[in-house]
Amino acid sequence: xxxxxxxxxxxGPHLGKVATSASVAAAIKRAERPVLIIGSELRHLDWAxxxxxxxxxxxxxxxxxxxxxxxxxxxPDREMGAIEITNLLKSxxxxxxxxxxxxxxxxxxxxxxxxxxxxxxxxxxxxxxIKTISLTRGHQPNANQSLPNLSDxxxxxxxxxxxxxxxxx
Amino acid sequence: xxxxxxxxxxxxxxxxxxxxxxxxEEELAEEEWEPMGPTPKPGILSLRNWDHRLLKDFPPFYAPxxxxxxxxxxGKCDLTENRKGACGIGIEAQQARMVLIACCIGTxxxxxxxNHVLHELIRWRGRDHPIDLGPYIDVEAPIIRxxxxxxxKTLGDLEEILNYVNQQLVxxxxxxxxxxxxxxxxxxxxxxHISMIDNxxxxxxxxxxxxxxxxxxxxPDAALIDFGFGSVDRTKPVIVFIGHYPAVSVATxxxxxxxxLSDKIEVCGICCTAIETSRYxxxxxxxxxxxxxQFFVRSGIADVIVLDEQCxxxxxxxxxxxTGAPLILTTxxxxxxxxxxTNRDPDKVVEDLLNDAPGVLISDxxxxxxxxxxxxxxxxxxxxxxxxxPKLDEVQKIAEECIKCGWCDRACPNSLPVKDAMIxxxxxxFSGLSDLFSPCMSCxxxxxxxxxxxxIISMILKSAQEIAFGETYTMRAGRGPVLDTEIRKVGAxxxxxxxxxxxALVGCSNFPNGEVEVAKIAExxxxxxxxxxxxxxxxxxxxxxxxxxxxxLYEKYPGSFDAGGVVxxxxxxxxxxxxxxxxxxxxxxxxxxxxxxFEEIADYIxxxxxxxxxxxxxxxxxxxxxxxxxxxxxxxxxxxxxxxxYRRAYISNKELSEWELYDKRTGEVVEGEPAPEHxxxxxxxxxxxxxLIAKLCIRPSDNAKGRQIKLSNYVDLYKKYMGTLPPxxxxxxxxxxxxxxxxxxxxxxxxxxxxxxPRKAIGDPSRLVPEAEEV
Numbered sequence: 001x002x003x004x005x006x007x008x009x010x011x012g013p014h015l016g017k018v019a020t021s022a023s024v025a026a027a028i029k030r031a032e033r034p035v036l037i038i039g040s041e042l043r044h045l046d047w048a049x050x051x052x053x054x055x056x057x058x059x060x061x062x063x064x065x066x067x068x069x070x071x072x073x074x075x076p077d078r079e080m081g082a083i084e085i086t087n088l089l090k091s092x093x094x095x096x097x098x099x100x101x102x103x104x105x106x107x108x109x110x111x112x113x114x115x116x117x118x119x120x121x122x123x124x125x126x127x128x129x130i131k132t133i134s135l136t137r138g139h140q141p142n143a144n145q146s147l148p149n150l151s152d153x154x155x156x157x158x159x160x161x162x163x164x165x166x167x168x169x
Numbered sequence: 170x171x172x173x174x175x176x177x178x179x180x181x182x183x184x185x186x187x188x189x190x191x192x193x194e195e196e197l198a199e200e201e202w203e204p205m206g207p208t209p210k211p212g213i214l215s216l217r218n219w220d221h222r223l224l225k226d227f228p229p230f231y232a233p234x235x236x237x238x239x240x241x242x243x244g245k246c247d248l249t250e251n252r253k254g255a256c257g258i259g260i261e262a263q264q265a266r267m268v269l270i271a272c273c274i275g276t277x278x279x280x281x282x283x284n285h286v287l288h289e290l291i292r293w294r295g296r297d298h299p300i301d302l303g304p305y306i307d308v309e310a311p312i313i314r315x316x317x318x319x320x321x322k323t324l325g326d327l328e329e330i331l332n333y334v335n336q337q338l339v340x341x342x343x344x345x346x347x348x349x350x351x352x353x354x355x356x357x358x359x360x361x362h363i364s365m366i367d368n369x370x371x372x373x374x375x376x377x378x379x380x381x382x383x384x385x386x387x388x389p390d391a392a393l394i395d396f397g398f399g400s401v402d403r404t405k406p407v408i409v410f411i412g413h414y415p416a417v418s419v420a421t422x423x424x425x426x427x428x429x430l431s432d433k434i435e436v437c438g439i440c441c442t443a444i445e446t447s448r449y450x451x452x453x454x455x456x457x458x459x460x461x462x463q464f465f466v467r468s469g470i471a472d473v474i475v476l477d478e479q480c481x482x483x484x485x486x487x488x489x490x491x492t493g494a495p496l497i498l499t500t501x502x503x504x505x506x507x508x509x510x511t512n513r514d515p516d517k518v519v520e521d522l523l524n525d526a527p528g529v530l531i532s533d534x535x536x537x538x539x540x541x542x543x544x545x546x547x548x549x550x551x552x553x554x555x556x557x558x559p560k561l562d563e564v565q566k567i568a569e570e571c572i573k574c575g576w577c578d579r580a581c582p583n584s585l586p587v588k589d590a591m592i593x594x595x596x597x598x599f600s601g602l603s604d605l606f607s608p609c610m611s612c613x614x615x616x617x618x619x620x621x622x623x624x625i626i627s628m629i630l631k632s633a634q635e636i637a638f639g640e641t642y643t644m645r646a647g648r649g650p651v652l653d654t655e656i657r658k659v660g661a662x663x664x665x666x667x668x669x670x671x672x673a674l675v676g677c678s679n680f681p682n683g684e685v686e687v688a689k690i691a692e693x694x695x696x697x698x699x700x701x702x703x704x705x706x707x708x709x710x711x712x713x714x715x716x717x718x719x720x721x722l723y724e725k726y727p728g729s730f731d732a733g734g735v736v737x738x739x740x741x742x743x744x745x746x747x748x749x750x751x752x753x754x755x756x757x758x759x760x761x762x763x764x765x766x767f768e769e770i771a772d773y774i775x776x777x778x779x780x781x782x783x784x785x786x787x788x789x790x791x792x793x794x795x796x797x798x799x800x801x802x803x804x805x806x807x808x809x810x811x812x813x814x815y816r817r818a819y820i821s822n823k824e825l826s827e828w829e830l831y832d833k834r835t836g837e838v839v840e841g842e843p844a845p846e847h848x849x850x851x852x853x854x855x856x857x858x859x860x861l862i863a864k865l866c867i868r869p870s871d872n873a874k875g876r877q878i879k880l881s882n883y884v885d886l887y888k889k890y891m892g893t894l895p896p897x898x899x900x901x902x903x904x905x906x907x908x909x910x911x912x913x914x915x916x917x918x919x920x921x922x923x924x925x926x927p928r929k930a931i932g933d934p935s936r937l938v939p940e941a942e943e944v
Contacts, residue, residue: 007579007618012236013247040854064856070892079891081861082853083813087230087820094825112681112853113584118232118813125233125249125260138579149579 002148005138009117011124016132019145021158024133025165027145028055031105031131035097037085038065038076039111043137043152047159048109049074055166058097060085062111082111086119090127102129108143109135117142135159202320206766209318210333213340213362219768220358220801222936223775226826227800227819227848229357231264234814238263241347256347264816265356266345268793271815272360273342275794276367278479279742280334282414283374285478285500287327289416289534290381296325300376303386305652311752311763312372312745316365318765324380327373334373337366357817364798365767367791372745379649382419384448384739389655389729391646391737392451396712396721398468399641400454402435406549407470408541410438411462411485412477413740415445417499420538421475422450434545439465440480441705441740444647448739455644457713458678458706460786463611464637466492467627469557473545475537478502479741480677480789486528492557495544496528499537504530511536519543523551558631559624561599567628568594570621577625580618582811583608583681587615587625599632606633608683644712645723647704647739651750653757655730659700660758664777666875668732669882670866671700673747673804676784676792678706679811686855687785688714691722691735693859697882698732699866702750705741706786744795748802751778768937775803776830776934779866779879781845782806783858787815796849805845805865807858812851819848823900830869833933840928842900844868856890864895869934873906881909884916899923903930 040063058077066079120142134143243255302309341363410418437454446453469492489496531537577587590601662668726735796806830841844867852858863883887895
């Protein structure tokens with residue numbers, strides 16, 4: 001059994017699935033209005049920005065990540081705290097990042113692990129209209145699907161495989 | 170002497186005189202100081218309307234850390250997907266219930282401290298010992314005045330307040346029993362209530378300490394205290410006090426002085442006892458915040474380790490034994506299954522400790538002081554020959570046992586790179602381990618997880634020995650309350666916004682990236698002429714930093730409660746004085762009556778006093794009640810990312826919320842602004858927190874000049890960390906005059922794009938329903 005990356009982070013009887021690159025790609029393809037939430041760990045920023053560009057997924061930069069993106073010449077669609085975007089995602093009436101309607105898929109990457117766990121928990125309990133994927137370091141059982149626990153090298157491969165699976169279509 | 174009762178006078182058998190209660194001159198004076206307001210000694214229901222208004226503007230945001238309830242034998246109950254527990258409780262109410270339990274625990278810890286210290290001081294000084302906070306403080310107990318409606322004159326008067334505190338705790342905690350409250354909103358109201366009671370208990374504790382121990386009475390120039398491992402003279406016997414309750418350290422210092430041993434023994438402290446001890450004696454050293462506990466005990470520097478209460482590692486008996494230092498416990502809160510030797514001959518107890526008894530419990534501080542001192546003197550020579558840390562070549566050998574499983578990284582609350590450091594150490598490169606010293610909180614979860622049982626904390630400490638043992642700093646001693654004279658000076662500029670805000674750095678040391686971030690936050694705002702105040706572990710963490718010019722923050726910035734000051738108020742219980750300062754702005758500047766008048770005062774603070782609490786390392790249940798109580802008074806609080814594990818924040822949703830306020834001058838409902846935007850907010854990074862602090866200090870009462878100053882700080886910080894103008898800037902510009910002159914061109918262009926239209930500033934902003942409408 002895959003354990004949470006921070007091993008005591010066991011929420012309860014219902015745990016999310018361990019993602020494969022194919023299952024992540026399928027969920028992204030299936031989503032009508034996905035949103036990509038990029039946090040402060042900054043481990044795979046270039047990959048995430050590239051994914052957003054290729055798949056036309058709006059970006060929310062949490063913490064001070066918008067500043068880092070601007071240094072790279074990228075302007076995020078929105079910049080707000082991790083808890084603020086989570087709070088908006090909880091509300092069915094919110095119009096989404098682009099005003100096109102509430103999102104149906106939230107992809108978290110690089111939000112501080114334990115804080116992301118809490119944000120995913122909030123969505124798990126209070127946002128039944130939204131699916132969640134975590135591509136942050138280590139397994140997050142509160143996400144609908146989340147990475148297994150991988151070394152940095154393996155994680156790079158995993159992320160590349162997601163892009164490969166997306167391109168297959 | 171006339172007593173109450175029923176009297177018949179001789180010869181006047183038809184006349185009966187009933188005397189119900191005798192009013193003394195003191196009581197008459199008490200009645201006259203201010204008319205009693207509407208809510209003296211409020212119960213759980215008394216301020217419920219205020220709570221519900223707060224919770225409407227700042228609704229609870231829940232992030233369960235556990236999907237179940239395990240509190241009764243029906244359970245475990247699964248609360249996911251709208252399931253209810255066997256008692257009928259849902260997930261939101263269960264979260265709020267756990268928050269209330271945490272706030273009750275926090276309040277009980279502070280109230281326990283207050284009860285302890287008050288009763289000990291009454292034993293030492295008598296019930297009639299006066300409460301005198303010096304010539305510059307007339308409004309000497311602002312929380313007690315506002316909540317309870319009395320002015321305490323003596324230590325004995327404080328007992329009545331603690332009776333009320335204890336009663337409220339019983340009611341609040343009882344509502345968490347299975348089958349009581351079921352509404353999350355009302356659980357929150359109770360959490361706000363009991364956390365206000367926490368603030369009250371803290372004020373009682375600190376006023377008692379100031380009066381009874383003669384701590385500084387708001388002295389802006391309180392002494393600079395030597396700080397850090399390196400400040401301890403290790404050639405002398407070293408006694409370390411850990412915890413919060415200062416009676417034992419005070420008694421020990423007195424005893425050492427009486428015995429003429431002051432220059433022969435080193436007294437130091439960790440956590441709030443350190444701050445309290447240095448408030449009593451400037452020669453006491455401060456080792457650091459609670460994150461230093463394990464490191465310091467492992468260092469073996471302490472010859473005697475004394476514990477009192479709150480936030481102490483629960484395995485210190487085991488840790489102390491490893492260093493050969495006896496452990497002396499001094500309160501009923503921590504007993505560790507050690508014998509209570511309070512009534513045994515102290516000399517015999519010393520003998521036991523010298524003959525390898527691992528520790529004892531002594532509940533009388535005066536007796537403990539003798540045992541501690543004598544034991545330290547006699548055990549020092551025995552311990553001199555002991556080595557407590559591995560040598561560097563031994564660190565390398567231990568590291569060679571590492572199997573690189575990586576569970577240390579995963580056990581670490583901050584996921585620090587322990588494994589990589591260990592791999593480097595195998596090669597004789599200790600820089601990885603040394604680099605961990607600053608961000609590591611010495612919690613030891615890595616060691617606990619390690620399959621090879623490697624002493625990782627000791628290895629980090631040894632690798633960082635030059636930093637750990639070499640660096641010394643200074644910290645200004647906790648000064649206690651803010652003076653009335655200071656409030657008179659800053660009251661108007663604070664309410665008008667010309668002093669952009671009070672930034673209060675409080676709480677524990679569960680920092681995401683070590684102590685340095687608290688210091689950087691303090692420096693950022695002190696440079697910008699905010700009033701920076703600090704307490705507890707944050708006040709100590711701030712000391713462990715040098716500015717570019719080599720000075721510590723306490724050396725560089727004045728200790729006065731004024732623009733650009735960096736003020737160490739004191740320990741956790743001294744937090745009460747920060748809320749007290751905001752209350753005193755209402756009392757002294759706005760001349761609002763305090764007595765039993767909570768709602769009006771809290772409404773004033775929320776709408777007019779630009780203050781923001783920051784508990785960057787919030788860890789404990791006490792931090793939960795400190796923060797929640799601060800919220801009830803209308804002061805927003807930012808917690809560090811670990812604070813998201815408290816399960817609940819108070820977050821507005823500015824894209825979906827309406828910001829309606831009342832203008833008390835006209836009685837009309839008027840369009841407000843998200844100022845403050847949130848009430849309890851976990852931030853992910855220091856940079857995010859810094860930007861948010863500037864924003865959360867904005868208040869509807871700012872005049873145009875004040876708003877310009879606040880916006881120039883907010884915009885400048887946003888540009889610094891985000892590289893552009895804030896995307897919500899239009900919400901905080903009421904009219905052109907609010908725009909900082911030097912930023913006008915940029916901001917006007919932005920406002921035009923955002924479709925901004927000017928609006929009126931609110932004459933007298935309030936969230937309380939005007940009386941006419943209420944009728």
